[in-house]
Amino acid sequence: MAKDKTSRLKARTPRGFADRGPAELAGTRSMLETIRKVYELYGFEALETPFVxxxxxxxxxxxxxxxxxxxxxxxxxxxxxxxxxRYDLTAPLARHVAENFDRLAKPFRSYRAGWVFRNEKPGPGRFRQFMQFDADTVGAPTVAADAEICMMAADTLEALGIKRGDYVIKVNNRKVLDGVLEAIGLGGQENAGRRLTVLRAIDKFDKVGIEGVRDLLGEGRWENPEAKSGDFTKGAGLDAENIDTVISFVALQSGEFTPLEDVTGRTAEAGAAGYEIATYRTEQGDASHFVESNKGIIDGLVNSFGNYTTSRQGIEELGEIAQLVEAAGYGRERIRIDPSVVRGLEYYTGPVFEAELTFQVADEKGRPVRFGSVGGGGRYDGLVGRFRSEPVPATGFSIGVSRLASALSYLKGAEAAPDYGPVVVVVMDRDEVAHYMGLVARLRQAGIRAEMYLGNPKNLGNQFKYADRRNSPCVVIQGSDERAAGQVQIKDLIEGAKAAAAITDNAEWRESRPAQFACAEDELVAKVIEVLDHHGVPHGAALG
Incomplete structure (x- = not known):
């Protein structure tokens, strides 16, 4: 007779979501604390908004x-x-500012950290729930606020241990591209959809290169262009002339700038924010000019797009930002004018910025990995004003916490300190559980992470396996003989593992630091601290 099978639920994580273990949580907590300190150093204060x-x-x-x-x-x-x-942390901030506008000191400087949610198709490295850490200044119309945000982003990455040269803060201005799009007939609300497609195409420059952007500005692009296979992304449908106009804008960021017109003999003139426009020359029909500085990029923008009123405003603002950050000691190796940065969200109205990691590492299979963008932001002068009768200027920056944490784990690699668990007090005698609990309490009172084994104490070997799985630095052992003598045994699991791996003869064993030793029960706390300090295991402040 067949047995009835009880229907059981299948344990599964929803697509696009993930569980996070203690090591990841500890790393994230440490990273958030570092970011918080930098943001507060710049005068930003904490704010929390609801998830909904x-x-x-x-x-x-x-x-x-x-x-x-x-x-x-x-x-x-x-x-x-x-x-x-919430889709991001910026829209809730705009609502908060508008709702409390009269009582807030302005400019209002705040930072927020929290989860955001996207109901989009998940994929490798693309989650539906992820954490952001934002800082925003609301009520400051000057681009000095944008320059400050860029400098703070650079300081934050360095505070997290990313060396100068391994990152860059890239800056552009949406007004520059808005002027270009207006010139090719994509201005106005009726072209909002095509404009957004163009923005997204340019935003993919780092992934697909100039030719990939060209495809996305035209009919579209296959995931595997050579074989014309995989997913197909529909393009913006621009004609060849308009594509060339946009491509010339994007090409500036790579340092190789080809003017739209023959600029032979063009003379220098006053440029954006006091910069001089470089004189371009042609050699054997080549009208290209290599630019290696923020000044050169701005010169190129003025030469090609300075005739567009909206673009000219954006170029002037970029020139001012470049001057401000350079005056504060932030050179092009840290903060760079880059026309390829557009940011995908529609609400940006002026300067936009992106924090990009430039170092390359190898994954677990030895394949090269480059993380690229780990944060970004920009000016959004219309977002708060949606709730009010007057415009409210605002600018901000958001760090993708999960992506940055992943990058830091690759960067630090073997240098990262092991994430040790608590000291475990094993149970040798069930009738003395209260006494063992007292030993644990002493350790906790001294600020030492500790726990008593709460499983079945019958098998001592299982207790040691448990301690190993918890990555405990040491265990405390006290049988009836030790208790009668007022002693405990401390087994140094870290030293024991080293000895087991390295010792080859008895003489070497005798010269090594003992992996297990006895001490008076009154010395328990002091001796455990010695073990922790010997291995660099942190222990916190005492309770009480």
Missing amino acids: EYTDALGKFLPDQDRPNEGVFSFQDDDEQWLSL
């Missing part, structure tokens, strides 16, 4: 207004109001 906002507070910045569950996770409350899990 009214969907209309996100408004036109949702991927699809007509379907509020596209791009964000949304639901209706009992009043049939649409609510959404």
